[in-house]
Amino acid sequence: MVNITRAADLTVIGANGGGWVAAVGTPAPASPLEQPIAPWEPLGAISDDGLVYGFDEDSQQFTPWGLTSPFRTTITQSIRTFQLTLWETARVAVQSVMYRLPAGELEPGEEGVTHFAETASPIPDRRAWWFLVMDGDTARGFYVPQGEVSDRSDVTFKQDEMSGYQITVTAYPDDAGNTVYHADRVPETPAYTGS
Numbered sequence: 668m669v670n671i672t673r674a675a676d677l678t679v680i681g682a683n684g685g686g687w688v689a690a691v692g693t694p695a696p697a698s699p700l701e702q703p704i705a706p707w708e709p710l711g712a713i714s715d716d717g718l719v720y721g722f723d724e725d726s727q728q729f730t731p732w733g734l735t736s737p738f739r740t741t742i743t744q745s746i747r748t749f750q751l752t753l754w755e756t757a758r759v760a761v762q763s764v765m766y767r768l769p770a771g772e773l774e775p776g777e778e779g780v781t782h783f784a785e786t787a788s789p790i791p792d793r794r795a796w797w798f799l800v801m802d803g804d805t806a807r808g809f810y811v812p813q814g815e816v817s818d819r820s821d822v823t824f825k826q827d828e829m830s831g832y833q834i835t836v837t838a839y840p841d842d843a844g845n846t847v848y849h850a851d852r853v854p855e856t857p858a859y860t861g862s
Contacts, residue, residue, distance in 0.1 A: 676854045679807065681717040684800040686710040686751060688760055691813055693795040699808035699850045703797055710764070711755030714831055718798055720809065721748035721835075747838040747846050748817070749798055749809065752831040756822075764816060765832045767792040791815060796836055808850035812841040 687707040696703045703709075725744040728737035753761045763770045767789050775781045796811040820833035838846035 672859065674854075674857065676805075677856060679800070679805055679853075680802045681800050682802045684713065684718055684798070686713060686718070686753075686799070687797040688764055689795045689797075691793050691795055695795075695797060695810035695812075695848060695850065696808070699799055699806035699852050707797060708760035708770070709758075710751075710753050710761055711758045712753075714752035714754055714829070714833075716752055718800060719748075719750040721750060722746075723748065747811075749796070749811070749814070749836045749838070750833070751798075752820075752833040754829055754831045756830055756832055761832060764794070764834065765819065767816070793839065796838075804852070805854065806852040810848040810850065811836065811838045811846070812848070813839040813846075815839065 687703045687709055689707045693706055696707070723744070723746040724742055726740050727743050729739045729741075730737045753765070755761055756765075759770050759773050762768070762773050766773075766783065766785060768783060772783055773781055793813045793815045796809075796814045798809040798811075800807045800809075814836045816834045817837035818835035822830055822832060824830050840846055
């Protein structure tokens, strides 16, 4: 009889998590259990939809004459994205990300009023990003050394709904050609005994 191996502690539920943003060139926190400090800025409360880590890949298949299935496939596009909804829309770091403006331009002036304009010709706004997913003692950290908000959803202002900025961050290659660095704290997988 076959004995199916299962280990519930090796599963991950996105029970909690957070996001931080900093200038390109900011190194990742040393550990997913370490609290990010300045120059990292917290993105605050994230909606209960959590964090979506996206994979967008295209490939080209090569089928030789005389066969009906490919004998080689090559990846022609491989994009990593992170999607989340930021609920603390009054937080300066969140406004800076949403409107592609330096945080210094969002400081309140006289009478506590902030004035800014949205340009019809946005310039690239690459930043470093740190995303963390936690489930008890398990933690998964994602460091994006160069990422940019590539998609923003509409914002709804309604009496019975939380306003939020739903954004998609696209990861770009750094000087080493890497888009996302992982720092995970997960339980050790027990040795397979065949029983």
